[in-house]
Amino acid sequence: AMAxxxxxxxxxxxxxxxxxxxxxxxxxxxxxxxRLRLGAGAARRGRLLCGPGLRRSGAGLMATKxxxxxxxxxxxxxxxxxxxxxxxxxYVPVKGDHVIGIVTAKTGDxxxxxxxxxxxxxxxYLAFEGATKxxxxxxQVGDLIYGQFLVANKDMEPELVCIDSSGRASGMxxxxxDGFLFKVSLGLIRKLLAPKCEIIQELSQxxxxxxxLGMNGRIWVKAKTVQQTLIIVNILEACEYMTAEQRKxxxxxxxxx
Amino acid sequence: QLPVVSxxxxxxxxxxxxxxxxxxxxVCSINARFAKVxxxxxxxxxxxSTFRGTIRKEDIRATxxxxxxxxxxxxxxxxxxxxxxSLGDAQSNYLLSTAENELGVVVARSEAGVQMVPISWxxxxxxxxxxxxxxxVARVQPQFLQT
Numbered sequence: 001a002m003a004x005x006x007x008x009x010x011x012x013x014x015x016x017x018x019x020x021x022x023x024x025x026x027x028x029x030x031x032x033x034x035r036l037r038l039g040a041g042a043a044r045r046g047r048l049l050c051g052p053g054l055r056r057s058g059a060g061l062m063a064t065k066x067x068x069x070x071x072x073x074x075x076x077x078x079x080x081x082x083x084x085x086x087x088x089x090x091y092v093p094v095k096g097d098h099v100i101g102i103v104t105a106k107t108g109d110x111x112x113x114x115x116x117x118x119x120x121x122x123x124x125y126l127a128f129e130g131a132t133k134x135x136x137x138x139x140q141v142g143d144l145i146y147g148q149f150l151v152a153n154k155d156m157e158p159e160l161v162c163i164d165s166s167g168r169a170s171g172m173x174x175x176x177x178d179g180f181l182f183k184v185s186l187g188l189i190r191k192l193l194a195p196k197c198e199i200i201q202e203l204s205q206x207x208x209x210x211x212x213l214g215m216n217g218r219i220w221v222k223a224k225t226v227q228q229t230l231i232i233v234n235i236l237e238a239c240e241y242m243t244a245e246q247r248k249x250x251x252x253x254x255x256x257x
Numbered sequence: 258q259l260p261v262v263s264x265x266x267x268x269x270x271x272x273x274x275x276x277x278x279x280x281x282x283x284v285c286s287i288n289a290r291f292a293k294v295x296x297x298x299x300x301x302x303x304x305x306s307t308f309r310g311t312i313r314k315e316d317i318r319a320t321x322x323x324x325x326x327x328x329x330x331x332x333x334x335x336x337x338x339x340x341x342x343s344l345g346d347a348q349s350n351y352l353l354s355t356a357e358n359e360l361g362v363v364v365a366r367s368e369a370g371v372q373m374v375p376i377s378w379x380x381x382x383x384x385x386x387x388x389x390x391x392x393x394v395a396r397v398q399p400q401f402l403q404t
Contacts, residue, residue, distance in 0.1 A: 055369065056386040155287050155333055 006060050009082060013071040017063040017084060024060040051083025087187045091116045091216035093152035098172070100181065100214030101145045101160060113145055116183075116216040119157050123147065127161035129169035137174070144175035144220060146212055175212060179222030180229050186217050188240050199239055202251055203232060267305075274299045274308065274341045274351060279360070282310055282353070284335045290314050292331045294339070296351065309350040312339060316354035317393055329379075329391035330355075336364040338395050361395035 006022035017023070025048065050056050053065035063069070067086030074080040091099075093115060101113035101121060111123040123145065128137040139145070151159040162172040192199060192213055200211070209223035209232055219236060223229040231254060239247060274280050274296060281298035291314055295307040315322045317330045331337060338360050339353035355361045358378070365373050367383035367390060375381050375394040382389050 056388070057369075058385065151289070151328070153328060156289060156328060159289075 009061060009069070010071070012069045014068060016066065017069045018066045019064050021063045022057065022060050023054075023063065023069070023082070047079045049079065049081035051081050053084025053086055054082055085187075087185060089183075089185045089217060091186060093117045093121065093149055093158040094215075095149050095152045097152070097215040098146065098148045099160075099216040100175070100212060100218040100220060101147065101216075102181075103139055103141050103143045103145060106139070106141055111139060111145075113147075113160055115158065115160070116218065117158065121149070121158040121160045123160040123162070127163055128173060129163050129167065139174060144181060145173070146175055146214065147172050175220055176222075179210070179220050180233050181218060181220045182233055182237065183217050184219060184237060185240060186215070188236075189213055189215060189217055189219070192219075192236075198244065199236070199247065202248070203235060206251060206255055207232065271305060272299050272302055276341050276344065278341050280310070280339055280341060280351075280353065281363075282337050282339055284331045284333050284337060286333055287327050287331055289327060292317075292327055293350070294337060294353065296353075310339070310341075310353045311345075311350045312337075312353045312355060316342065316352070316356055319356040330393040331362060332365065332390075332392070334366060335362045335392065337362055338397075355393060355395075358396045359398060361393040363395050363397060365390070365392055 006024035009023035009025055012021075012023060050061055051070075053063060053067060054061045055064050056062075061082060063084055065084050065086040067084040070083050070085050072081045093099075099115050101115045101123070103111050103123075104114050104120060105112040109125055111125065112120040113123050115121045125131060125136050125139070126133075127147075127150075131137050145160070145162065147160040147162040148164070149158055150161045162169060162174075164170050164172075191197065193215075203209070207223050207228045209221055209228070212220040214220075219233075221229055221232050221236070223232055235247070235250065235254075238250070242250070278299055280296050280300075282294035282296045284292050284294050286293045292312045294310045294312060296310050297304060297307055312331070314325055314327055317325050317327070337355060339355050340357070340360060341351055342354045343352040345352055361378075362381070365381055367373050367381075367386065367388060369383055369386050371383055371385045373381035373383050373390060373392075375392075376389070378394050378396065379391055380389050381392050381394060
């Protein structure tokens with residue numbers, strides 16, 4: 001067995017970590033992680049959050065995905081957070097994620113939706129705003145649905161809904177006719193969903209368009225003409241590998257013509 | 258003299274679970290409505306071939322049956338003590354129930370692969386990663402525990 005010689009976590013921030021790498025955390029003298037606390041104890045302030053791609057192992061963290069290690073220093077409400085920024089194209093359903101799905105089957109009261117995961121998600125016909133047993137939503141096989149996961153874990157079939165917890169649609173539901181659906185990597189989606197994303201701002205100065213981003217790597221675009229739609233699709237797909245300068249160059253050329 | 262043809266069955270008769278018997282089973286798959294299990298032991302005798310059982314969502318707990326979530330009670334791979342409530346018809350499985358304090362999950366593994374420690378009737382904790390998981394934990398009688 002390999003001796004787990006850990007590296008201090010702070011030293012690895014911004015560097016590549018591989019699955020199995022042990023990262024040591026600075027020891028806190030007042031933290032007694034071995035003793036399991038019984039009874040209700042509020043989460044101590046300053047507790048470190050172990051984010052995606054990491055797992056607690058003994059006194060430190062073990063990486064379970066390969067990628068760059070990121071750190072958010074302590075501040076505000078909670079303590080600091082460590083996570084691994086990894087790149088992947090295959091989506092794994094997570095509860096609460098908003099995704100774009102394609103309806104593949106209609107069986108009685110349930111729709112089967114392809115979300116790009118290992119299983120088809122189920123969508124009840126009552127999970128739309130204003131849907132009742134008499135007033136069914138008009139969903140056909142092949143329609144695009146923007147919804148969020150109510151149930152998503154590795155042991156059960158994922159369940160999609162198109163309403164939020166208060167019963168309102170809040171932007172979810174059947175995506176309209178026309179437009180173009182394509183797939184990108186999950187890392188690009190996260191970049192596009194960041195607040196004040198430069199790519200979206202620059203593109204919106206080019207042409208007006210409608211955009212739906214699904215956390216499962218799917219993007220739906222609709223602009224006034226087919227040509228404009230395809231141009232936006234090509235730019236978004238190329239954003240994966242273009243630097244900011246190359247992108248600005250490409251957009252300048254397009255708005256010039 | 259005519260040859261004699263005879264059919265020989267297995268040496269010992271299989272012990273069949275009866276209604277009201279406490280059985281030890283392993284969860285093989287879960288669903289939003291029920292959990293499917295393999296029955297391994299009847300009482301303390303192991304079975305030569307496993308039987309299939311079903312634990313319905315409303316039979317998991319005795320109280321607050323409508324608030325039960327199967328995902329927060331069992332996971333695939335858990336070892337569960339249950340009681341047989343019905344033999345079912347020809348095609349269906351045994352119907353089991355864990356609606357008692359002494360019934361429920363006895364052994365469960367966490368995502369890290371380590372056996373978890375029960376901390377309450379509805380929670381178990383992994384000793385290595387300290388993550389808490391929800392299970393319907395059985396309060397095993399002290400005479401059946403071996404340390």
